[in-house]
Amino acid sequence: MGFFADSLNRIQPSATIAVSTKARQLKAAGRDIISLSAGEPDFDTPQNIKDAAKKALDAGKTKYTDVDGIPELKAAIVAKFKRENGLDYKASQVSVGTGGKQVLYNALLATLNPGDEVVMPAPCWVSYADIVILGGGTPVFAETTLENGYKLQPDALEKAITPKTKWFIFNSPSNPTGAVYSADDIKKLTDVLLRHPHVWVLTDDMYEHLIYDGLKFASVAEVEPKLYDRTLTMNGLSKAYCMTGWRLGYAAGPEPLIKAMCKLQSQSTSNPSSIVQWAGVEALNGPQDFIAKNNAKFIERRDLVVSMLNQASGLVCPKPQGAFYVYPSIKGAIGKVSKSGVTIATDEDFVTALLEEEGVAVVHGAAFAGSPSFRVSYAASTESLKDACTRIQRFCGNLK
Ligand code: PMP
Ligand code: GLU
Numbered sequence: 001m002g003f004f005a006d007s008l009n010r011i012q013p014s015a016t017i018a019v020s021t022k023a024r025q026l027k028a029a030g031r032d033i034i035s036l037s038a039g040e041p042d043f044d045t046p047q048n049i050k051d052a053a054k055k056a057l058d059a060g061k062t063k064y065t066d067v068d069g070i071p072e073l074k075a076a077i078v079a080k081f082k083r084e085n086g087l088d089y090k091a092s093q094v095s096v097g098t099g100g101k102q103v104l105y106n107a108l109l110a111t112l113n114p115g116d117e118v119v120m121p122a123p124c125w126v127s128y129a130d131i132v133i134l135g136g137g138t139p140v141f142a143e144t145t146l147e148n149g150y151k152l153q154p155d156a157l158e159k160a161i162t163p164k165t166k167w168f169i170f171n172s173p174s175n176p177t178g179a180v181y182s183a184d185d186i187k188k189l190t191d192v193l194l195r196h197p198h199v200w201v202l203t204d205d206m207y208e209h210l211i212y213d214g215l216k217f218a219s220v221a222e223v224e225p226k227l228y229d230r231t232l233t234m235n236g237l238s239k240a241y242c243m244t245g246w247r248l249g250y251a252a253g254p255e256p257l258i259k260a261m262c263k264l265q266s267q268s269t270s271n272p273s274s275i276v277q278w279a280g281v282e283a284l285n286g287p288q289d290f291i292a293k294n295n296a297k298f299i300e301r302r303d304l305v306v307s308m309l310n311q312a313s314g315l316v317c318p319k320p321q322g323a324f325y326v327y328p329s330i331k332g333a334i335g336k337v338s339k340s341g342v343t344i345a346t347d348e349d350f351v352t353a354l355l356e357e358e359g360v361a362v363v364h365g366a367a368f369a370g371s372p373s374f375r376v377s378y379a380a381s382t383e384s385l386k387d388a389c390t391r392i393q394r395f396c397g398n399l400k
Contacts, residue, residue: 015367052282069096100249123370178320
């Protein structure tokens with residue numbers, strides 16, 4: 001019996017945020033730390049987007065707005081879905097929130113009742129399961145394997161669905177594995193979903209533009225229009241537009257769901273920052289060529305990191321085709337002892353000892369429900385990536 005809500009005891013703090021915060025604190029205390037833990041581009045926000053924010057500020061766009069977005073931003077989002085995904089949405093089907101995280105939170109909190117199950121691939125982003133738990137629902141993990149490139153197979157999805165399943169959360173390119181599903185891969189999953197008309201789809205397309213090697217992005221309702229009426233297509237500006245700190249995300253889907261999300265948001269944060277929304281209009285309507293330039297850098301960095309990590313003893317690092325993460329397996333390091341005498345029984349032991357002994361911060365696979373592995377974000381300079389991977393090689397080389 002305590003002061004705090006029981007629901008708080010059922011969830012963990014966001015591990016990606018916790019590790020990044022710890023790395024920042026150690027750095028501030030003078031330790032030599034390389035942090036590859038945060039899921040954010042190291043590139044600055046493009047100048048035209050910053051200018052749009054300054055202009056909005058000077059023009060006095062500083063008042064409350066409609067709770068779930070200004071009409072200009074909703075129009076830009078409607079145009080984006082048509083242009084890039086071939087999806088037809090009306091402005092009344094669009095919801096804008098303070099980051100993709102709030103949009104997901106709204107969708108789940110507005111729909112979950114005790115006993116409802118939410119299927120998600122494992123490994124998956126840290127926040128899905130805990131938001132489901134906060135909403136009173138039960139996360140159900142559908143396992144993926146390194147051998148299948150961490151892509152969910154139709155039979156694993158089929159097995160995870162029960163009469164209680166309310167949502168299936170899908171995420172391609174994936175955080176944390178970088179796995180990208182082709183339209184054909186998605187079709188195999190949507191065929192399963194067509195057999196289960198009670199299951200809704202929450203597709204998290206946050207990493208849509210961060211896709212490499214000539215692969216083409218595909219979104220669920222685009223691949224299977226029959227699922228349009230039970231799909232929430234979510235996206236945001238944090239990653240491709242280098243706007244993590246600005247906090248802007250959005251989704252489109254059936255109107256009753258969008259209204260319910262708006263109702264919830266009207267009793268929590270109200271509208272996302274008015275200034276940021278105007279910057280979002282410019283981000284979506286303005287030039288997009290910087291994305292390809294950034295991606296060329298991400299590809300170079302990915303190749304460097306994958307090659308160097310595969311040279312570390314005990315690690316197996318697949319080469320993903322999207323996002324800015326790699327997800328090496330540490331199966332070969334389990335049971336060994338580090339230089340300072342730590343037995344590596346779990347991936348959490350591995351990342352803790354790595355931070356202590358070599359000053360490299362990465363996130364343990366357990367946080368993503370995918371062990372034993374760890375996530376490296378390669379959204380960092382080539383120089384610091386080389387340094388970090390050299391340290392990881394040394395750490396692994398010292399395991400006995
Ligand atoms: N989905 C995924 C898969 C993510 O990695 C993130 C990242 N941080 C989000 C959603 C939420 O992003 P944000 O709240 O910054 O828009
Ligand atoms: N999503 C990013 C990550 O996975 C940012 C932190 C968070 O919100 O979890 O690192």
